[in-house]
Amino acid sequence: MVYKAYNWQLGREVNYPYEPKRPQKQFAVVMDLNKCIACQTCTVACKTTWTPGRGQEYMLWNNVETKPWGFYPLGWDIKLLELLDGNKKTVFDAPEGEVVLGWKPDELDWMYPNVGEDEVNEPVDVGTVLENLPHPIWMFYLPRICNHCTYPACVAACPRQAIYKREEDGIVLIDPERCEGYQECIRACPYKKTHFNFVARISQKCIGCFPRVEDGYQPQCVITCIGKIRLMGFINPPENAKPDNPIDFLVHVKKVALPLYPQSGLEPNVYYIPPINVPLSFLKQMFGPGAEHAVKTYMAMREGKEPELQALLHLFGSTPRIPHTFKVVGNEVIAYDEVGKEIVRVPIVEPIQHRPHKDEKLDVVRQDIP
Amino acid sequence: MRYTGALILGLVLSGVVFSQEIVCKRVKSLPLDPLDKAWTNIKPVDISLSGQAVVPPMELKPSITSISVKCLNDGKNIAFHLVWSDKTEDRFHLIGKFSDAVAIQIPYRPSADVPITMGDKGQRVLILHWAAFRQENIEKGYSDTAKIYPNYAYDWYPHADPPYKYPENWANQYALNYIGGEKVFRKNTFNTPVREVVAEGYGSSTWKDIQGAEGKGVYRNGKWYVVIKRAFVEESTSNPEWGPGKETFVSFAVWDGSNGEVGARKSLSYSWIKLRIE
Numbered sequence: 001m002v003y004k005a006y007n008w009q010l011g012r013e014v015n016y017p018y019e020p021k022r023p024q025k026q027f028a029v030v031m032d033l034n035k036c037i038a039c040q041t042c043t044v045a046c047k048t049t050w051t052p053g054r055g056q057e058y059m060l061w062n063n064v065e066t067k068p069w070g071f072y073p074l075g076w077d078i079k080l081l082e083l084l085d086g087n088k089k090t091v092f093d094a095p096e097g098e099v100v101l102g103w104k105p106d107e108l109d110w111m112y113p114n115v116g117e118d119e120v121n122e123p124v125d126v127g128t129v130l131e132n133l134p135h136p137i138w139m140f141y142l143p144r145i146c147n148h149c150t151y152p153a154c155v156a157a158c159p160r161q162a163i164y165k166r167e168e169d170g171i172v173l174i175d176p177e178r179c180e181g182y183q184e185c186i187r188a189c190p191y192k193k194t195h196f197n198f199v200a201r202i203s204q205k206c207i208g209c210f211p212r213v214e215d216g217y218q219p220q221c222v223i224t225c226i227g228k229i230r231l232m233g234f235i236n237p238p239e240n241a242k243p244d245n246p247i248d249f250l251v252h253v254k255k256v257a258l259p260l261y262p263q264s265g266l267e268p269n270v271y272y273i274p275p276i277n278v279p280l281s282f283l284k285q286m287f288g289p290g291a292e293h294a295v296k297t298y299m300a301m302r303e304g305k306e307p308e309l310q311a312l313l314h315l316f317g318s319t320p321r322i323p324h325t326f327k328v329v330g331n332e333v334i335a336y337d338e339v340g341k342e343i344v345r346v347p348i349v350e351p352i353q354h355r356p357h358k359d360e361k362l363d364v365v366r367q368d369i370p
Numbered sequence: 371m372r373y374t375g376a377l378i379l380g381l382v383l384s385g386v387v388f389s390q391e392i393v394c395k396r397v398k399s400l401p402l403d404p405l406d407k408a409w410t411n412i413k414p415v416d417i418s419l420s421g422q423a424v425v426p427p428m429e430l431k432p433s434i435t436s437i438s439v440k441c442l443n444d445g446k447n448i449a450f451h452l453v454w455s456d457k458t459e460d461r462f463h464l465i466g467k468f469s470d471a472v473a474i475q476i477p478y479r480p481s482a483d484v485p486i487t488m489g490d491k492g493q494r495v496l497i498l499h500w501a502a503f504r505q506e507n508i509e510k511g512y513s514d515t516a517k518i519y520p521n522y523a524y525d526w527y528p529h530a531d532p533p534y535k536y537p538e539n540w541a542n543q544y545a546l547n548y549i550g551g552e553k554v555f556r557k558n559t560f561n562t563p564v565r566e567v568v569a570e571g572y573g574s575s576t577w578k579d580i581q582g583a584e585g586k587g588v589y590r591n592g593k594w595y596v597v598i599k600r601a602f603v604e605e606s607t608s609n610p611e612w613g614p615g616k617e618t619f620v621s622f623a624v625w626d627g628s629n630g631e632v633g634a635r636k637s638l639s640y641s642w643i644k645l646r647i648e
Binding site: 054097159177 | 428465524528553558572575
């Protein structure tokens, strides 16, 4: 059976093997790639919380890779683009005998996350000629978690129906008791965010920190981010977008946060503010045709022309609670929880304290050390 | 509909019985060892297998196309002796790598009308599934990380005891239930390589709480020799209507791990084979 599911990221219907149904709320995360420094604090936070067990050694439910040459597993997005080579095709347009157009990484493909990824990032000497390279020297960091897709390929592919998408928050989970480790989900997920535990012999994946989300808190990877690049919330489809919902504002109103490889057809729910230092052709390949608008808007914000957007970015990393709505009042941005109670208030411009170099009263010279 | 052809094929084949018949002789004691002499004098029935092409994911290029079956019973237990050729011995279930396996399917109601595609609602089947990776665990110790990847440099396991047991009093009960819980641990530590599974249609197979079936597999000269043994009637659980003097039906499935076969990707006998139990 094949159903037609409307994918707003593509603006058209896609094939899906289950009846399309949106959850009551949809888990979503926005990540500002202009601010990620690949410190891997998110990776470690997730690792210590969820994947410290036997058979999970290689597993990273959250990882940060260096684009364009970093991968986990090896070549995951190159392979995806190769599979989707062709007009108007998604991973649900599978050949005879398959549910999803997928591929399975070799075990060694998983074994070297980040190894050697940054070694080429040497300082460029003045006068270096770059014209002959395939691309000029640019790079950025791409943090990745499970996208908790609206139309998950893992759910579609599991022959035991051991994977399900939760009605209450859209988080996608694997039932460890039903899972038999057939690895069809690993073959199907184009983002390769399901993993096989070779000791427990079940598949496992990012669970969106559902125990925290149930209590109104953002996931571990979001709140531990020292670069304050992440914000978790709930997204509405564009026709129901609410301008005071921080995720809706970034994705639907300002359109600065974009899905990763939307051409997969899964309607992924982690959104990225694209890095402004990267060639547009690459950003379009990765985040879709909206990349140009997103970069322009972000650059305008840096010039002070998007005060509300600038204010909202101050909420990133400012509270462990899930913000459902936000408001800018004077010099402050305020976030509210599900019932409208204030959870945090952040000044948009921090007061500056100027301390003169020489303290006349104490007759000392201050060193520039805090 | 892309799969209509395959589905029709499946529907047509369900309920069909070909002329083959397995006679299950009665003996005094049942050997669990597939190389035991008791098996040598029994004439095998060769059953042809084809790729699973009813429901995706399918196996359109299966590498195993026949299986040789013998059967014995002692009045209380039944044992099947299964032999098939497989060039590669796959004894591990790893990342992207699968174990060789074999399964016998028996309808609860002894009728060839039960859909051969793992039964249907109200038409339950019993599946006895032997896997080489379980045999390996039992014979050579649980396949833990250190055994699978001996050079793996990792020594930080703050919570899990081998093979996968988490402390009951671990503060993070969500994590305990989700990533390691008692049931996953139990599932992997039964002291038998055979799993008893019930199903009412494909995608519905579920492990039984009581796991009584036994088995043993030996790989020799490019062939798997496997014995699967079960009591006709197991206490405190459901059983098919079978026993001495009765007739029922069986079908078989084989998985070749190195051909990427697992779950629905398998070769199977597309018809019920009559099983006459003496």
